[in-house]
Amino acid sequence: MTAYDYIHDGQAIYERSFAIIRSEADLARFSDAEADVAIRMIHACGMVEAAQHFVFSEGFVTAARTALQAGAPILCDAEMVARGVTQARLPAKNELICTLRDPRTAEIAARIGNTRSAAAMDLWGECMAGAVIAIGNAPTALFYLLEKLRDGAPKPAAIIGMPVGFVGAAESKDALAENSHGVPYAIVRGRLGGSAMTAAAVNSLARPGL
Amino acid sequence: MTAYDYIHDGQAIYERSFAIIRSEADLARFSDAEADVAIRMIHACGMVEAAQHFVFSEGFVTAARTALQAGAPILCDAEMVARGVTQARLPAKNELICTLRDPRTAEIAARIGNTRSAAAMDLWGECMAGAVIAIGNAPTALFYLLEKLRDGAPKPAAIIGMPVGFVGAAESKDALAENSHGVPYAIVRGRLGGSAMTAAAVNSLARPGL
Numbered sequence: 001m002t003a004y005d006y007i008h009d010g011q012a013i014y015e016r017s018f019a020i021i022r023s024e025a026d027l028a029r030f031s032d033a034e035a036d037v038a039i040r041m042i043h044a045c046g047m048v049e050a051a052q053h054f055v056f057s058e059g060f061v062t063a064a065r066t067a068l069q070a071g072a073p074i075l076c077d078a079e080m081v082a083r084g085v086t087q088a089r090l091p092a093k094n095e096l097i098c099t100l101r102d103p104r105t106a107e108i109a110a111r112i113g114n115t116r117s118a119a120a121m122d123l124w125g126e127c128m129a130g131a132v133i134a135i136g137n138a139p140t141a142l143f144y145l146l147e148k149l150r151d152g153a154p155k156p157a158a159i160i161g162m163p164v165g166f167v168g169a170a171e172s173k174d175a176l177a178e179n180s181h182g183v184p185y186a187i188v189r190g191r192l193g194g195s196a197m198t199a200a201a202v203n204s205l206a207r208p209g210l
Numbered sequence: 211m212t213a214y215d216y217i218h219d220g221q222a223i224y225e226r227s228f229a230i231i232r233s234e235a236d237l238a239r240f241s242d243a244e245a246d247v248a249i250r251m252i253h254a255c256g257m258v259e260a261a262q263h264f265v266f267s268e269g270f271v272t273a274a275r276t277a278l279q280a281g282a283p284i285l286c287d288a289e290m291v292a293r294g295v296t297q298a299r300l301p302a303k304n305e306l307i308c309t310l311r312d313p314r315t316a317e318i319a320a321r322i323g324n325t326r327s328a329a330a331m332d333l334w335g336e337c338m339a340g341a342v343i344a345i346g347n348a349p350t351a352l353f354y355l356l357e358k359l360r361d362g363a364p365k366p367a368a369i370i371g372m373p374v375g376f377v378g379a380a381e382s383k384d385a386l387a388e389n390s391h392g393v394p395y396a397i398v399r400g401r402l403g404g405s406a407m408t409a410a411a412v413n414s415l416a417r418p419g420l
Contacts, residue, residue, distance in 0.1 A: 002360050002389055004353045006378045010325045013350070017376040046374040046401035080405065083293040115220045140223070143214045150212050164256040164406075166227040168216045179212055191256035194406050195290065196374070 017043055018210050024048040033061040037186070037204040044200035045192070053189040055177060060158055060184040064132050064205045067157030072130050073097055074202060075156070077117050077163075078137035084199025085134075089206040094132075099123040118144035129154035132205070135161050136198025139168030142176060149181035159185040160201050162193035169193060227253055228420055234258045243271040247396070247414040254410035255402070263399040265387060270368055270394040274342050274415045277367030282340050283307055284412060285366070287327050287373075288347035294409025295344075299416040309333040328354035339364035342415070345371050346408025349378030352386060359391035369395040370411050372403035379403060 007013050018039055025048040027035040034056045042048055068074075071092035076082040082098045099105065099120040109119035117138030124131075128148075133156045135142045142161050149155070161176045163169045173187040186201060204210075217223050228249055235258040237245040244266045252258055278284075281302035286292040292308045309315065309330040319329035327348030334341075338358075343366045345352045352371050359365070371386045373379045383397040396411060414420075 002356070002385075004357060004385060006350065006353045006381065008324045008328075008350060010350075013325070013377045020376040043375065044404070046376065046379065046403065079293045080290050080409075083289045084405075114218045115223070118218075140216065140218060140220075143216045146212070147214060165253065166230040166256065167223045169256065171216065175212075175214060193256065194254070194404075195294075196404050196406060199290075 014210075021048060025051050027051060030054075030056070031061070033065075033208075036208075036210055037061060037201055039210060040200040040204035041188075041197045044196040045194070050188065050192055050197075053192055054186070055189060056186045057177075057180065057184045060186050061205065063184040064158035064160075064186075065208065067130060067132050068092065068094055068206055070130075072132050072157055073127055075121075075124055075127060075131050075133045076198075077120065077135045077141040078195055080195035081134050081136040081198050081202075084195055085202050086206070089203055091206060094206075097124070097127060114144055115140040117141040121145060121148065126154055128156050131156045132202070133159045133161075134198050134202050135159070135163055136193060136195040137163055139163040139165065139172040142172040143168065146172075146175055146179075146181070149183065155181070156183055159183050160198055161185055161187045162198045162201070164191065164193035166191060224420075231258060235261045237261060240264075240266070241271070243275075243418075246418075246420055247271060247411055249420060250410040250414035251398075251407045254406040255404070257402075260398065260402055260407075263402055265395075265397050265399060267387075267390065267395045270396050271415065273394040274368035274370075274396075275418065277340060277342050278302065278304055278416055280340075282342050282367055283337055285331075285334055285337060285341050285343045286408075287330065287345045287351040288405055290405035291344050291346040291408050291412075294405055295412050296416070299413055301416060304416075307334070307337060324354055325350040327351040331355060331358065336364055338366050341366045342412070343369045343371075344408050344412050345369070345373055346403060346405040347373055349373045349375065349382040352382040353378065356382075356385055356389075356391070359393065365391070366393055369393050370408055371395055371397045372408045372411070374401065374403035376401060 073095040076098040283305040286308040
């Protein structure tokens with residue numbers, strides 16, 4: 001009879017995971033608050049090496065935490081990002097918004113000549129003001145967000161810019177870091193990123209500590 | 211004025227991404243059908259190096275594709291996995307099932323002394339017979355699945371076993387590869403995995419080709 005030996009307790013698994021990450025990851029260049037976010041992001045992707053690609057702009061953690069505590073909505077580019085956010089951790093019953101599946105998105109995409117992920121943002125409207133924006137999937141969404149900010153869209157409180165992939169992901173995050181139009185941001189340089197890391201960052205920012 | 215230069219067309223982005231992956235990834239040890247799944251999984255995580263950790267058991271792709279075409283349900287350990295599956299690609303309006311948020315799960319977890327992710331599987335019942343099981347988050351879910359199969363649970367058609375993380379993830383996937391109780395499987399060895407890769411595997415299996 002096969003016997004399986006493993007930890008059955010969720011909290012114990014979390015604690016052991018975070019301890020392993022602390023012992024293996026190089027977190028020296030982060031503040032304590034940034035390190036907490038970084039640990040959650042590493043936990044989501046299973047790679048301590050990913051930390052070398054994390055960039056938090058000056059004041060990002062404070063800006064995002066303050067906004068969430070004040071009830072800011074979280075605007076997501078992908079359903080998976082929204083689904084990865086632990087609603088019970090949110091400090092003010094913050095609204096989680098993803099407009100990708102809105103029936104108007106396809107028509108907007110055709111009109112603006114961009115992807116549905118980008119087009120979905122045109123439905124955010126005034127919700128963008130003071131929001132926490134979480135982009136974990138589509139580089140086109142991050143590029144289009146930058147275009148909207150350049151053209152005077154309402155300013156969010158913070159941008160989590162972590163699209164993943166081989167076409168435009170690295171470039172879109174570089175563009176955000178080069179000129180975030182005054183908005184504090186967090187990125188993962190290069191191809192890495194994704195909905196799990198992005199949701200992990202939101203979950204970390206939602207509550208101080210790990 | 212900042213100008214952003216990027217590809218705006220979703221299909222063109224996919225094609226370029228897959229071409230980059232083919233040119234950079236070492237896919238030589240995979241069959242053509244396995245390589246298609248591998249390319250989608252690489253696309254989801256942004257790392258061509260991940261391919262070295264992919265293992266497809268003999269007959270896995272055929273078993274999973276055949277089951278999906280015949281209308282098999284897809285049983286997921288996490289909402290993010292279910293949310294990452296593109297329903298329009300599914301060949302037979304296959305049911306996507308995730309019982310993690312079922313109100314009975316917490317009580318079952320307390321009774322069996324395991325995580326909610328593991329406990330949620332006790333609600334799958336006869337749905338397991340012939341299903342495609344997609345585990346992209348919790349090692350405890352994969353361990354508990356193996357215990358259920360050992361103890362005579364209905365046999366699924368295929369198991370996508372790709373939990374991510376630092377505690378139990380590598381071990382649970384090794385255990386599946388060591389004895390899958392006769393069920394074809396796909397795993398990502400080690401710490402890598404996650405809901406995006408798992409959903410990408412399902413999406414690939416749902417339709418032949420890329």
